Amino acid sequence: MxxxxxxxxxxxxxxxxxxxxxxxxxxxxxxxxxxxxxxxxxxxxxxxxxxxxxxxxxxxxxxxxxxSPPINQDMIHGLIWKSKIHERLKMHLWRIAANCLPTKDCLARFCDLDDVLRPLCKDAEESSLHLFISCPFTRAMWFNSKWGLRLENLNLNSPSHLIGVFLNPPTEVNIVGVKRGEFLLFEAVICEAIWRARNLAIFEVQRWKNPPRDSIKINVDAAFKDDKSSIAAVARDWRGEVVFVCAKRVYSNLPLQAKTEAIKWALSLAKSIDVAAMIVENDSKDYVDALAPSGKQVPWRIRGFGPSCFELIIKEEALVSSL
Known part of the structure; x- marks a missing residue:
């Protein structure tokens, strides 16, 4: 009522x-x-x-x-923002304490991941707690500090607990004679270095690989500025020695078209080279898919380029293009 x-x-x-x-x-x-x-x-x-x-x-x-009085985690967040270290380091410590770094265990909650293993040791699922405390790589970094830290012996049960140790070091850490601000700065820098090493292990770009013996590899790309574009090609043999380098300006301001023109030009330049096979490397997946026998329809922007490239490959039986 x-x-x-x-x-x-x-x-x-x-x-x-x-x-x-x-x-x-x-x-x-x-x-x-x-x-x-x-x-x-x-x-x-x-x-x-x-x-x-x-x-x-x-x-x-x-x-x-x-x-509901603030819990310990809220107090830790407040101490982070009040600390006298660089704002970038504050943000990184806060992300660790809040457990919101994009580690694989967090990402797996929102999407399917093929690989959830720890990138630095490959022995179990990655988490912030393991990355900054238990990982053998991380443990070595902490122990090699001037305090010889052994964080794995402190029974830390959460990332927030870890940051709390940095803000208010317990007696077990044994930092006698060192200012807390200096200790916090050191630990924040180490945490950032660990995160960078982790990202490098995951996202490091694969280095250039030599082609097979008696073959050449041509790397092509395009650059753009305003309404202008230029293409370039670098050819190297199986020893890694440069065969030819060339570049020119093309009349296209569309990345897909310019990169397609670069591949077409590289194929025409390599026709006269006596090699067992030729490999063309390019980062344009659309064009690679268009040339590969995958059944995918060629993007409409490069349909005028595709046939000529196919003809160039087919006419030369000794010429093999692997994209």
């Missing part, structure tokens, strides 16, 4: 009979303690947590903090 305040009021004040018939004894007593205004204002919502009676996010925040 929905009621408004005016339905519980008569000419003398609170309608005690209606209140007692509607609510239990405890609620009835609370209602009777509310003073009624003689001006008879209209009913409205009042936020009782501030003097204005109007809701604000700030007042709601402080109300929630009074009801």
């Amino acid at each position: 929905a009621l408004i305040v005016s339905q519980l009021v008569n000419q003398e004040g609170w309608d005690l009979t209606k209140i007692r018939n509607t609510f239990d004894e405890t609620i009835s007593q609370l209602i009777q303690k509310i003073p009624l205004s003689r001006l008879a204002p209209k009913d409205c919502w009042i936020w009782i947590s501030n003097n204005s009676g109007e809701f604000s996010v700030k007042s709601a925040y402080w109300l929630s903090r009074n009801i």
